[in-house]
Amino acid sequence: MQILLRLADRIDRLMDRIGRLTGWLVVAMIGIGVGNVVGRYGGKLLGQNLVSNGLLEAQWYLFDLIFLLGAAYALQHNEHVRVDIFYKTLGPKGRAWVNLLGTIFLLIPFCCLVLYYSWGSVINSWQIWEMSPDPGGLPRYPIKTMILVSFGLLILQGLAEMIKNWAIICGLRSLPEEQHDPNL
Template sequence: MQQLLHISRIIDAFNEWVGRLTDWLVLLMVLLGVWNVIGRYLGRFLGQNLTSNALIEAQWYLFDLIFLWGAAYALKHNEHVRVDVFYKNLSYKKRAIANLIGTLLFLIPFCLMVIYFSWDSILNSWKVLENSPDPGGLPRYPIKSMIIVSFGLLMLQGISEAIKNWAIFTGYTVSGEEADDSGL
């Protein structure tokens, strides 16, 4: 169990780093959005184009990255959507088993399905070096690749959560020591 919890901590640390990176992407996206708005109106006043399709698409791509990379971070911090009608009344161990079952039966298979069914589309996008249909737009193949990356990160975080929930269910604390039932 100690080795599994060590793997869980590595996954957690990596997804924490990715999540912190997305914090900065939010700021960059907002600044880019502000520039796109100011540039549009200031450009009209000056008679010059101060923004471009590439800058507008960069703002969309940043939003995509925030949403896609943030999913694993949200799971790590238990910030995902949950129907708490029954869950909130469960004991600590019963919550752990509910989380474990949900992760193994729904989250990981869903991640695998998304990766499997998006693989050919992403591969084709790379083969043709797909670009935006808008003049001066950005390439599409790198951002499409983030689908696989993000669902891979989400699946890894699901594995980490499964390890931690199994540890709780079997009487270990997440730090790795054996726990007594009085604290659960």
């Protein structure tokens, strides 16, 4: 079990790094968004087009990356949406069971379905070097690839969560502090 716990810790460290990088993408997205607004209104004043479709799409792509890459990080830090009608009344082992079963029967199968049904679209996008239909737009295939990457990372973090929850059930690890919050 110690080998599995070390693996879970390594996955957690990877997701932490990705999460911190994703935080910087928020700053970049805001910067591009501000630039787009300034360019739009400044362009009207100057009678020039100071905004491009590429910059608008870059802002959308960054938002996509934040959402897609942030999912595994949110799961790791227990910041995902939870319907906690019964969860908040459970003790640490009960919560670990809910988390473990939810990961096995809901999270992992959902991620596998998304990967299965997205695969063809992503491959097709790469085969045709899909581009935005808008003039000056960005290529679509890299951002579509991130669907596969992000759900792969979500499965990886789900495996780490399964290991950690099994360790809690077996009494080898305690529940993280944020899950002990009585206000859940």
